[in-house]
Every structure is written in C-alpha cells, then in structure tokens.
Amino acid sequence: MTWMDNSIMKTRGAxxxxxxxxxxxxxxxxxxxxxxxxxxxxxxxxxxPGDRIVVETRDAFEGAIKTEQDKPTQKCTMPFxxxxxGPIMIKGAEKGDAVAVYIESxxxxxxxxxxxxxxxxxxxxxxxxxxxxxxxxxxPEIVRKIxxxxxxxxxxxxxTLPYKPHVGTLSCSPEIDSISSxxxxxxxxxxxxxxxxxxxxxxxxxRSAGGRLFIGDAHACQGDGxxxxxxxxxxxxxxxxxxxxxxxxxxxxxLENDEVIMCIGSTRPLEDATRIAYRxxxxxxxxxxxxxxxxxxxxxxxCGKVRLGNFVDPKYTVGAAISKKYLVMK
Numbered sequence: 001m002t003w004m005d006n007s008i009m010k011t012r013g014a015x016x017x018x019x020x021x022x023x024x025x026x027x028x029x030x031x032x033x034x035x036x037x038x039x040x041x042x043x044x045x046x047x048x049p050g051d052r053i054v055v056e057t058r059d060a061f062e063g064a065i066k067t068e069q070d071k072p073t074q075k076c077t078m079p080f081x082x083x084x085x086g087p088i089m090i091k092g093a094e095k096g097d098a099v100a101v102y103i104e105s106x107x108x109x110x111x112x113x114x115x116x117x118x119x120x121x122x123x124x125x126x127x128x129x130x131x132x133x134x135x136x137x138x139x140p141e142i143v144r145k146i147x148x149x150x151x152x153x154x155x156x157x158x159x160t161l162p163y164k165p166h167v168g169t170l171s172c173s174p175e176i177d178s179i180s181s182x183x184x185x186x187x188x189x190x191x192x193x194x195x196x197x198x199x200x201x202x203x204x205x206x207r208s209a210g211g212r213l214f215i216g217d218a219h220a221c222q223g224d225g226x227x228x229x230x231x232x233x234x235x236x237x238x239x240x241x242x243x244x245x246x247x248x249x250x251x252x253x254x255l256e257n258d259e260v261i262m263c264i265g266s267t268r269p270l271e272d273a274t275r276i277a278y279r280x281x282x283x284x285x286x287x288x289x290x291x292x293x294x295x296x297x298x299x300x301x302x303c304g305k306v307r308l309g310n311f312v313d314p315k316y317t318v319g320a321a322i323s324k325k326y327l328v329m330k
Contacts, residue, residue: 003258009100013243015050022052033083038178039208046089049244060233082181082217089210097206098248104239106165115232117144124229166197168217175207183314184266191317192310203254224308262321277320
C-alpha cells in the first residue's frame with residue numbers, strides 16, 4: 001500500500017479507486033494557449049473524475065527564446081507569458097467542490113531538450129520593479145540556455161543540478177474574473193511552488209461549473225523564492241490524473257504528498273501570504289483531523305514548516321505544512 005491509497009484524493013474522490021480513460025492534450029489539440037484563467041474561454045477537453053491526461057505544455061516564453069542572444073524584451077510581449085493549456089472540464093464539478101490534480105510525471109519535450117533562464121529588466125526579487133519602484137537602473141538582460149534530461153539540469157561546466165520538476169501554474173477558474181496567468185490567488189494560478197511536482201496532489205476550489213482546469217509553466221528545477229524571477233523554464237509532456245471531491249468547500253489551494261499536508265496562500269506583503277497559509281492549515285487541522293483550534297495554532301508554532309513559492313510575481317506565494325505523522329490519532 002502506498003500513501004496515495006490513503007490520500008484524500010483516493011478516499012474521498014468521486015472516482016473512488018478506479019482509473020479512467022487516458023487523454024492526450026497535444027499542442028495541436030490545444031491550439032490557442034491562454035494567458036488568462038477565467039470562465040470565458042472555450043473548453044478543449046472534457047474528462048471524467050479518475051481520468052488521466054498527458055498534457056503538452058510550452059515553456060513560459062512559448063518557445064520564443066531560442067538562443068542566448070535572444071532577449072525577452074525583444075521576443076516577448078508582456079503580459080503574454082506563461083501560456084496555459086486548458087480549460088479542461090471535469091464532469092460533475094460544481095461550485096463548492098474541489099478538483100484534485102495528481103501529478104504523475106513530467107518529461108522534457110523536444111529534440112535535445114533545453115531549458116531557459118533569464119534576467120529580465122524590472123523583474124525579480126533583487127531589483128526595482130513596476131510594484132517596487134526605484135530610480136536605480138534595471139539589471140542587465142541575460143539569457144541562459146540549459147540542457148535538461150530526466151535526471152539532471154546541466155547548469156554549467158561547474159554545476160549540475162538535480163532534475164526536480166514542478167508545475168508553476170495550476171488553477172481552476174475564478175467565478176467571474178479572468179486573471180492573468182502570471183498572478184496567483186485563491187484560485188491557484190502562478191504559485192511557483194516547488195512541492196507541486198510528481199508525487200503530489202493539489203486540491204483546487206471549484207468556482208465555475210466544470211472546474212475549468214488550467215495548467216502550464218513547467219520548471220525543471222527552482223529554488224525557494226524564484227529569486228531572479230525565472231526558473232529553468234521548459235516544455236514538457238506532463239501526465240496528471242484528476243478527480244473530484246464533492247462538497248469539499250476549500251477557500252485556498254491545498255496540497256498533500258507522502259510526507260505533509262500543506263495550505264497555500266498568495267498575496268502581498270509576504271507575511272500576509274504566510275498568515276493566509278497558516279490560518280487555512282489551522283482550519284484544516286480542526287475540521288478534518290480533530291484538533292482543537294488553539295492547540296493546532298500553538299502546535300504549528302513548534303512544528304510547522306513554510307515553503308516559499310515565489311516572491312517576484314504580482315502576488316507572493318507561501319505554503320504552510322505539517323508532517324502527516326502528527327495528524328495520526330492515537
């Protein structure tokens with residue numbers, strides 16, 4: 001028995017323990033990629049709870065940065081970054097439910113796969129930006145192309161990094177707004193959370209009929225905070241399995257893996273994102289795991305863990321987690 005057999009997705013999902021049909025969302029089938037997530041775009045796929053989807057994602061620059069001589073300011077137009085696959089409609093999803101997305105695998109796509117990292121003027125954690133206005137000159141515009149395979153990210157002759165892929169942007173649709181794929185919020189979005197990779201389940205609140213799932217912005221690796229504003233962005237074949245948890249009315253995204261449960265908050269300033277994440281975790285522990293609210297609050301002061309997604313996007317993302325070993329009733 002694996003941890004997934006006892007996961008919320010498996011024990012409470014509408015599909016039960018059955019695997020459904022496998023779908024292929026290719027570039028050709030996707031056609032137009034999206035730069036906003038909302039209730040107005042035409043669905044590209046209809047699936048049942050329990051179905052598996054192999055998604056061909058494009059990199060955050062939609063493949064426009066081909067060499068280290070290409071400059072993002074010349075090849076890309078803001079805010080048309082982070083192209084999203086979808087929307088994917090999940091049968092039976094209604095407001096007040098939660099969509100579960102289990103990431104099975106992420107494989108580099110293309111001949112001799114290469115990732116892209118870049119420094120972009122007025123973007124990143126250590127420079128003046130549109131939101132953090134300064135009179136300092138922008139940092140230089142630099143592009144790195146990096147070879148990638150399913151084991152390693154070949155950063156340079158000196159440094160080889162482990163291949164630790166994750167999905168940077170994952171979301172159901174907001175109820176009425178259409179929100180930029182660069183922005184995270186309570187619907188999910190561009191959270192850039194390194195935990196959201198193979199072997200994890202993300203739970204997203206349903207606010208529009210069918211859920212309208214969007215996915216994109218794959219990273220071959222990323223440090224906490226994504227400090228320069230760009231991870232190792234790359235195109236993938238990402239395999240996910242989706243399910244539906246009826247009547248689980250969550251306010252913010254949640255995540256679980258074999259070790260932890262986690263709540264995810266996104267806003268500015270960074271401390272308020274942390275407050276959202278910890279508040280939601282206290283509420284989750286109280287409602288589903290039988291903790292007294294104030295005991296959970298004090299206990300998290302001793303054993304809570306915080307993961308920094310990004311602090312470069314229009315809103316910052318923090319995940320607050322607790323080890324599953326502390327949730328078991330004795």
